[in-house]
Amino acid sequence: MFAVENGLQGDPRLKAISDAIRVIPHFPKTGIMFQDITTLLLDPVAFKHVVDIFVDRYKHMNISLVAGVEARGFIFGPPIALAIGAKFVPLRKPGKLPGRVISEEYELEYGSDRLEMSVEAVKSDERALIIDDLVATGGTLSASINLLERAGAEVVECACVVGLPKFKGQCKLKGKPLYVLVEPREFDDITLYN
Amino acid sequence: MSGNKEEEDPRINGIKTKIRVVPDFPKKGIMFQDITTVLLDPKAFKDTIDLFVERYRDKNISVVAGIEARGFIFGPPIALAIGAKFVPLRKPKKLPGETIFEEYELEYGNDRLEMHIGAVEAGDRALVVDDLIATGGTLCAAINLLERVGEEVVECACVIELPELKGRQRLKGKPLCMLVEYR
Secondary structure: OEHHHOOOOOOHHHHHHHHOOEEEEOOOOOOOEEEEOHHHHOOHHHHHHHHHHHHHHHOOOOOOEEEEEOOOHHHHHHHHHHHHOOEEEEEEOOOOOOOOEEEEEEEOOOOEEEEEEEHHHOOOOOEEEEEEEEEOOOHHHHHHHHHHHHOOOEEEEEEEEEEOHHHOOOOEEOOEEEEEEEOOOOOOHHHOOO | OOOOHHHOOHHHHHHHHHOEEEEOOOOOOOEEEEOHHHHOOHHHHHHHHHHHHHHHOOOOOOEEEEEOOOHHHHHHHHHHHHOOEEEEEEOOOOOOOOEEEEEEEOOOOEEEEEEEOOOOOOOOEEEEEEEEEOOOHHHHHHHHHHHHOOOEEEEEEEEEEOHHHOHHHHOOOOOEEEEEEOO
């Protein structure tokens, strides 16, 4: 579900967010139009809009845990967690988290990767939100949902700044709703630093 | 902050007690300072950010640079609260646009830190944020990156310092602000 489909149609903040994202063609390989959110982070007003929209949505949903996917989920997740009084749980590449962890494999185009979470992260009866910058195939988010559910948390929703149009409407990931702010930008020559 | 016990803010002890020390991680002999347990306590996490924001809000900081990956957790909340840009300093090949890099030494071999070109303007006043300072190698690389594009690095901010590794002396004369020492 996109923000415009759920009460934010015409909200000027969404255009400001979209305009602040930079498209880098053919990164990391030919054919991929990479949605670069680092330019959004250079615009304090637009960055704050992202956080405000997510906080407004989640502050009354009784979320006790915000999980962020390494590494760009670490940028958007903590400000949301802090504002809604939830804990922040980093979901990391293998070998980075100390102590006891659980891990979940997910597929890449070629091969697979793994995501890990600390076993101490989840107590009983947690309501969790998962954050990443962008959702494409949904592989990473699905692995994240698995980790949280295996630890006993209830995943309330997954949230991303950018999402492919296929996630419009009631599209769900492993039965969980997905909330996205903007679609990917098109590339044009003026989307390099303004 | 910065280790002066007489002035220590009462919130600091609350943060310190939440840091988990994990022995022999990532290898034998290292007492790993795990800040993820601070993040599990909303009050301790908020106090951490508030302490830095209180220090920097009136210092005209226009850029907060965070070192991948744990600097990405602490840097953005500070940047948002003080109205500064956030610049991620990343491992090689993660940033999609044009970058500059700075090499730094590891115990065995080297690594690199990268920053986007054009991210910041010459004359910006910058803060560098990471969760911990050990030898200071990574922070030194971060300072170099920012100075090469004309930034004035005002200070480095870390939650934890390992003072015996003397990282403070590798910061090209820049001051360090930290909350908790581990000896």
